[in-house]
Amino acid sequence: MSGNDYHAPVLLHEAADALNIRPDGIYVDCTFGGGGHAREILKRLGPNGKLVAFDQDEDARANVPDDNRILFVQHNFRHLQRILRLHKISEVDGILADLGVSSHQFNEADRGFSIRFEGDLDMRMDTRQELTAFNVINTWTEQQLHKMFEQYGEVTNAKTLARTIAQARNITSLKTIANFKQAIASVVKGNPNKYFAQVFQALRIAVNDELGALKEMLQQTPAVLKPGGRIAIITFHSLEDRIVKIFFRKGNFEEEDNTDLFGTTPAPPLKVITKKPVIPANEEIKRNPRSRSAKLRVAEKL
Numbered sequence: 001m002s003g004n005d006y007h008a009p010v011l012l013h014e015a016a017d018a019l020n021i022r023p024d025g026i027y028v029d030c031t032f033g034g035g036g037h038a039r040e041i042l043k044r045l046g047p048n049g050k051l052v053a054f055d056q057d058e059d060a061r062a063n064v065p066d067d068n069r070i071l072f073v074q075h076n077f078r079h080l081q082r083i084l085r086l087h088k089i090s091e092v093d094g095i096l097a098d099l100g101v102s103s104h105q106f107n108e109a110d111r112g113f114s115i116r117f118e119g120d121l122d123m124r125m126d127t128r129q130e131l132t133a134f135n136v137i138n139t140w141t142e143q144q145l146h147k148m149f150e151q152y153g154e155v156t157n158a159k160t161l162a163r164t165i166a167q168a169r170n171i172t173s174l175k176t177i178a179n180f181k182q183a184i185a186s187v188v189k190g191n192p193n194k195y196f197a198q199v200f201q202a203l204r205i206a207v208n209d210e211l212g213a214l215k216e217m218l219q220q221t222p223a224v225l226k227p228g229g230r231i232a233i234i235t236f237h238s239l240e241d242r243i244v245k246i247f248f249r250k251g252n253f254e255e256e257d258n259t260d261l262f263g264t265t266p267a268p269p270l271k272v273i274t275k276k277p278v279i280p281a282n283e284e285i286k287r288n289p290r291s292r293s294a295k296l297r298v299a300e301k302l
């Protein structure tokens with residue numbers, strides 16, 4: 001399988017342009033996937049440039065090009081600084097993250113990400129991890145489930161959904177996607193595909209602690225980037241986009257403006273480059289409908 005069959009890169013040139021690549025610089029691709037963005041970065045690097053590529057999914061490794069400028073690390077990007085240090089890298093010139101799951105992960109029935117297939121309730125990007133969607137559905141309390149579906153899926157009847165799951169799992173095992181869909185069929189509201197998509201999005205975010213990993217990675221970027229170094233993040237839903245937008249503006253995750261003891265606002269470590277997010281052109285959305293919700297935000301280390 002070639003990288004593009006694995007995953008078609010979104011906002012490819014926009015993201016690579018945003019990094020202002022220096023041919024001899026060191027760059028990080030936090031989300032290697034099919035390697036589309038990574039190959040574009042490599043094209044713009046000279047023989048002394050370097051690219052560290054993270055992906056927590058073992059499957060991504062097969063897409064790594066035979067190129068001695070790239071170092072693939074099968075780790076969660078929440079360990080960004082630690083893994084760079086391990087490889088004797090203290091600062092980098094640019095960081096890219098293209099968040100979420102790859103088309104490959106969606107299209108493999110046995111990974112359990114897609115409502116289109118039958119399979120186990122899994123949804124782990126990193127199959128070495130213990131927590132699966134099965135564990136979440138079968139062991140989290142009704143209240144935890146309620147909060148998760150409300151916050152991560154914006155499911156309108158999250159409370160009813162959580163109660164239905166808590167009751168169903170006492171009677172029958174919710175092991176597979178089909179078992180689960182059947183157990184919650186009576187509370188589906190509106191368009192079933194849209195409803196299940198929201199429920200699955202919430203589960204996926206919870207299983208992979210996607211927002212926690214994003215926040216941890218962002219917090220390390222001011223220390224990891226060289227002055228003038230760029231960070232470019234592509235998000236696919238408003239929960240992620242809000243986190244990135246606030247962090248780029250303020251250097252923290254607080255919705256409210258925070259002042260110190262003297263009533264002044266601490267200077268943020270990054271400068272926002274994209275006042276408004278970059279979104280795909282109509283032509284890209286036509287070619288790759290999955291790109292329609294993408295937003296690219298860019299900031300620069302001061």
Ligand SMILES: C[S@@+](CC[C@H](N)C(=O)[O-])C[C@H]1O[C@@H](n2cnc3c(N)ncnc32)[C@H](O)[C@@H]1O
Pocket residue numbers: 003007008009010030031032033034035036037038054055056057060075076077078098099100101102103125213214
């Ligand atoms: C949208 S795809 C990236 C596609 C890639 N830019 C390309 O051009 O093919 C996201 C990838 O990031 C990985 N990923 C998501 N969150 C991660 C995390 N916290 N740590 C490491 N890898 C992660 C997923 O396993 C997936 O392969």
